[in-house]
Amino acid sequence: MQLLYYPDPRLREVALPVPVVDEDVRANAKEMIEIMHAHKGIGLAATQVGWNRRLFVVGSPEGEEGRGLERVFVNPKIVSAAGAMESEEGCLSLPGIYATLRRSSMVVMEALDLEGRTVRLEAEKLLASVIQHEIDHLDGVLFITRLSPADRQRVKKQLRELEEKYRPDGVR
């Protein structure tokens, strides 16, 4: 498993549900947590490591004290959302690109945990933003598609640089 970068076409694929939460799923989730920390991220979706399944991990970048508090959400669904907020987002798959996005300020999510139990989570602020960002990934949506026209213009050159740097071999 390794982190995929824009414009890898696998980042645009819609992920499939995890059929059963088994040892393989737990092992992959553990590897994803390591990758997230190695890149100092606070969230990582399975599609970002080339695993086309509906699962994401969240964690804290705050040094060691956040270790062990990571959470894994399998087959996540937002069951309700409310409010609006603007916050700055970035993405491990789009290094160096940051922009302010408007999203719901509160979401209620249902998912399975790594034991296959249903969990329900009410999240706001940063966690709400991370959840919406990661579920977008599972639908093949990168945050740059949600930018305002002005921001899209602002990051155009950086996107072109990423396209040059990370374009998969043979794809033109």
Ligand SMILES: [Zn+2]
């Ligand atoms: Zn992302």
